[in-house]
Amino acid sequence: MTLPLIFVISGPTGAGKTTLCRSIVSAFPGRIITAITTTTRSPRPNEINGVDYYFATRDDFQRMRDQGEFLEYSRVHKEHFYGLTHLEITSHFRNGLDVLLNLDVQGAIKLRELARNQENAILNGRVVSIFLLPPAERELIRRIRRRSHVSKAELKLRLDSIHGEIRMANTYDYFIPPGSKRFAFESMRNIYRAEKLRNRTNASESLPNPNGPIAEVNSLVLR
Helix, strand or coil, rough: CCCCCCEEEEEECCHHHHHHHHHHHHCCCEEECCCCCCCCCCCCCCCCCCEEEECHHHHHHHHHHHCCCCEEEEEEEEEEEEEEEHHHHHHHHHHCCCCEEEECCCHHHHHHHHHHHCCCCCCCCCCEEEEEEECCCCCCCCHHHHHHCCCCCHHHHHHHHHHHHCCCCCCCCCECCCCCHHHHHHHHHHHHHHHHHCCCCCCCCCCCCCCCHHHHCCCCCCC
């Protein structure tokens, strides 16, 4: 049985991360689940507390931070805080589920740094990072404006931030080029399948039994 993994998806606002996450979870029911982050921003229309995010006041967020409840947290666009709790990861791992995370670049960097620490039993060797590249800037601006009204100054701030995020794409394990929703889904599905088959043990310490039941191998092949 393979260890549960964490798949981190990053990308600018409007790149399609939320849609991609939902598609992957639907494609592998009972195998992977989306972790829910805590944020201090207000809910957008149709967003539900405890489903899309855990919405918290800034005071509550700071209290959770001071009590050490967050595995990682960051401030995005100099406005709102986002954080991932230890419990959100460990509860899914106990159930044998892989975890899918929609994280901004800052959060992904912190998580990958934690995963490189061999003493971190929760994350070490379990984090796979994917960057979803955005569409052309004109389409990206249309998507940003469709989500919420932004002034010219706010739009410039977001675009500057997006350009900085894109420059970080080559630091991720994978990146998915712009394309259709179907293309992004197929790319992510292939990444998931490949990573679940990757050997993460020291071959000299754990060699497979050549006479073992073929069922053990079949259980690793994802549909």
